[in-house]
Amino acid sequence: MNQQRKKHVKITAEYCKACGYCIKVCPDNALEFERKFNSSGYHPVKWKGKCRMCGLCYTVCPDFAVEIDDQETS
Amino acid sequence: MTKKLLKGNYAVVEGALQGGIDAYFGYPITPQNEITEYMSQRMRAEDRVFLQAESELAAINMVFGAALTGKRTMTTSSSPGISLMQEGISYLAGCELPAVIVNVQRGGPGLGNIDGAQGDYFQSVKGGGHGDYRLLTLAPSSVGETYSMCRDSFDLAFKYRCPVLILTDGVIGQMIEPAEVDDTPLKKDKKVKDYGWNLTGCLGRERRVVRSLYMKEGALEKLNLRLAERYEAMKKETDWEESDTEDASLILVGYGTSARINYDAARRAREKGMKVGYFRPKTLYPFPSERLKELSGKANFLVVEMSMGQMVEDVRLAVSKDTHVEFYGRPAGGIPETDKILEICKKMTA
Amino acid sequence: MKIRHHYCTGCGHGIIHRLLCEVIDELEIREKIIAIAPVGCAVFGYFYWNFDTAEAAHGRPPAVAAAIKRILPDRIVMTYQGDGDLAAIGGNEMLHAANRGDNITVVFVNNACYGMTGGQMAPTTVMNQITTTTPYGRNIEDGYPIKVCELLKELEGTVYIERTSVDSPANIIKSKKALKKALNCQIEGKGFSLVEILSMCPVGWRLNPQQSLEWVNKSMKKQFPLGVFKDRL
Numbered sequence: 001m002n003q004q005r006k007k008h009v010k011i012t013a014e015y016c017k018a019c020g021y022c023i024k025v026c027p028d029n030a031l032e033f034e035r036k037f038n039s040s041g042y043h044p045v046k047w048k049g050k051c052r053m054c055g056l057c058y059t060v061c062p063d064f065a066v067e068i069d070d071q072e073t074s
Numbered sequence: 075m076t077k078k079l080l081k082g083n084y085a086v087v088e089g090a091l092q093g094g095i096d097a098y099f100g101y102p103i104t105p106q107n108e109i110t111e112y113m114s115q116r117m118r119a120e121d122r123v124f125l126q127a128e129s130e131l132a133a134i135n136m137v138f139g140a141a142l143t144g145k146r147t148m149t150t151s152s153s154p155g156i157s158l159m160q161e162g163i164s165y166l167a168g169c170e171l172p173a174v175i176v177n178v179q180r181g182g183p184g185l186g187n188i189d190g191a192q193g194d195y196f197q198s199v200k201g202g203g204h205g206d207y208r209l210l211t212l213a214p215s216s217v218g219e220t221y222s223m224c225r226d227s228f229d230l231a232f233k234y235r236c237p238v239l240i241l242t243d244g245v246i247g248q249m250i251e252p253a254e255v256d257d258t259p260l261k262k263d264k265k266v267k268d269y270g271w272n273l274t275g276c277l278g279r280e281r282r283v284v285r286s287l288y289m290k291e292g293a294l295e296k297l298n299l300r301l302a303e304r305y306e307a308m309k310k311e312t313d314w315e316e317s318d319t320e321d322a323s324l325i326l327v328g329y330g331t332s333a334r335i336n337y338d339a340a341r342r343a344r345e346k347g348m349k350v351g352y353f354r355p356k357t358l359y360p361f362p363s364e365r366l367k368e369l370s371g372k373a374n375f376l377v378v379e380m381s382m383g384q385m386v387e388d389v390r391l392a393v394s395k396d397t398h399v400e401f402y403g404r405p406a407g408g409i410p411e412t413d414k415i416l417e418i419c420k421k422m423t424a
Numbered sequence: 425m426k427i428r429h430h431y432c433t434g435c436g437h438g439i440i441h442r443l444l445c446e447v448i449d450e451l452e453i454r455e456k457i458i459a460i461a462p463v464g465c466a467v468f469g470y471f472y473w474n475f476d477t478a479e480a481a482h483g484r485p486p487a488v489a490a491a492i493k494r495i496l497p498d499r500i501v502m503t504y505q506g507d508g509d510l511a512a513i514g515g516n517e518m519l520h521a522a523n524r525g526d527n528i529t530v531v532f533v534n535n536a537c538y539g540m541t542g543g544q545m546a547p548t549t550v551m552n553q554i555t556t557t558t559p560y561g562r563n564i565e566d567g568y569p570i571k572v573c574e575l576l577k578e579l580e581g582t583v584y585i586e587r588t589s590v591d592s593p594a595n596i597i598k599s600k601k602a603l604k605k606a607l608n609c610q611i612e613g614k615g616f617s618l619v620e621i622l623s624m625c626p627v628g629w630r631l632n633p634q635q636s637l638e639w640v641n642k643s644m645k646k647q648f649p650l651g652v653f654k655d656r657l
Binding site: 097125127128133136137139140143145162165273275278282283284286 | 491494
């Protein structure tokens with residue numbers, strides 16, 4: 001098995017309040033609002049899946065919704 | 075116990091030290107300045123915390139902070155200063171924190187004057203600050219009792235986790251008389267105790283939150299019910315002093331300085347052949363209502379206060395319906411006159 | 425942090441809470457810290473902080489903290505206050521705790537309005553700012569915005585005073601450094617430290633989150649320049 005650790009932007013959609021701060025600061029245009037609503041009625045932010053992993057989205061998120069995760073992929 | 079010649083305000087300090095005070099915070103106001111001044115020497119000499127606050131607001135909130143840590147803490151002031159402290163006292167009650175507050179009453183309202191008075195009875199036992207709370211209120215009538223009440227008040231505050239108020243006045247504060255004091259050496263306990271509610275940093279345990287804001291439906295009601303239960307349990311602390319009440323047809327009721335005048339008046343009335351008794355509540359909250367009710371079957375009452383009539387309302391609530399309750403008082407530093415009391419006694423026993 | 429907080433969309437408190445918790449963990453003081461929450465939006469700080477916390481009466485946290493620190497000098501005592509709590513109703517307590525040089529750390533969140541009560545004028549509301557109690561904009565009759573850092577730096581008792589903001593990643597990182605320095609100041613026993621953080625209140629300002637970032641940058645920083653005002657470390 002070819003296992004490797006890969007970084008991953010994990011967004012807890014339920015915490016997101018759609019302020020858009022992360023979208024504004026993202027240098028790679030890697031984030032966007034989802035079309036669907038979360039249970040609080042916000043359009044949560046979604047990671048498009050590819051970026052330089054700078055972590056600015058984590059830095060500016062006021063809602064503890066963004067995490068930079070080490071994800072194990074095979 | 076040793077007899078010592080002591081000033082009332084100094085007795086507060088010595089009593090508090092004997093009671094194990096750890097931290098004192100105060101702001102100058104007459105007629106209780108000796109307390110803050112003497113504390114500043116004694117607390118430092120005993121290696122305890124003393125801080126002169128920038129206001130009574132700060133003083134009571136420093137007491138709040140000290141109480142949070144589970145230490146024995148006290149502040150003292152006089153009527154206008156106690157008014158300023160009411161917010162903090164309400165918070166202490168809401169957060170279920172033990173602390174001791176001494177009110178050396180002076181005349182009011184407003185800035186009033188600096189003479190001894192008893193105009194703060196309502197403020198002390200009927201609320202004072204906002205919300206549904208009570209203060210365990212003790213009323214000494216001598217320098218010796220000031221000492222012992224200050225000493226024992228900390229244990230009471232911790233027993234019921236509530237602020238305890240010692241309601242004295244400028245006359246007793248400034249009075250010098252012999253007082254019984256303990257000869258036991260002062261307790262020195264520098265350790266930080268864990269009571270299960272105090273904040274000391276969450277080392278080795280779950281973190282704690284001390285608060286009085288309860289937004290969830292029913293949560294605040296729970297707190298109020300818990301407090302009410304505690305106030306009910308407090309009733310066993312009810313204390314009073316009485317003499318010559320057995321055969322009395324008239325009983326003089328008063329607390330603090332007024333009671334001293336009553337004591338003398340009752341004695342002189344007896345000499346003149348009047349069946350007059352003497353009754354002094356030592357705790358104003360809880361109030362000795364039950365005992366007064368028992369006595370009211372046989373006797374009428376004359377309530378004497380250094381105000382225009384505050385405790386008299388509680389006496390009227392306590393006694394049976396057909397009991398005659400008269401009032402005599404002088405406000406704003408006026409001292410009730412023994413002759414005047416005797417005159418009323420004569421009318422009421424005729 | 426694994427919790428959904430009650431702050432509004434775009435509010436800066438969430439960012440500042442996270443920074444604070446990160447710093448506390450990095451300094452390994454979680455089990456030593458006692459925090460005092462204010463009256464205001466951050467009164468519920470203890471829902472998100474995993475350390476000993478108490479609520480104080482409006483404006484009084486510095487007095488409460490001063491007493492705790494004097495009784496337990498080996499603990500870390502921090503107050504977290506908004507502009508109304510610290511600069512209006514608690515002005516006196518702030519001034520005197522700072523002047524006494526009490527070895528406490530004050531985290532002062534300045535969002536130029538009373539957020540909790542719906543966006544009224546605060547002592548730090550900037551000139552011409554529209555709030556619910558200055559419907560035509562703050563003018564000289566309402567008084568001038570109070571500059572807490574500039575005021576406190578003059579006092580002998582203060583050791584470390586800095587003003588930062590959370591309107592951009594760079595400033596957020598600076599804020600974190602400032603918080604760390606302030607807490608370190610206390611750990612080293614140096615004395616009174618305060619970090620003022622300019623923060624967004626989009627709901628109180630009637631702006632959307634993006635506009636509120638702009639507003640911090642354009643309007644607030646003009647009245648409240650960022651920087652270190654005192655550093656006697």
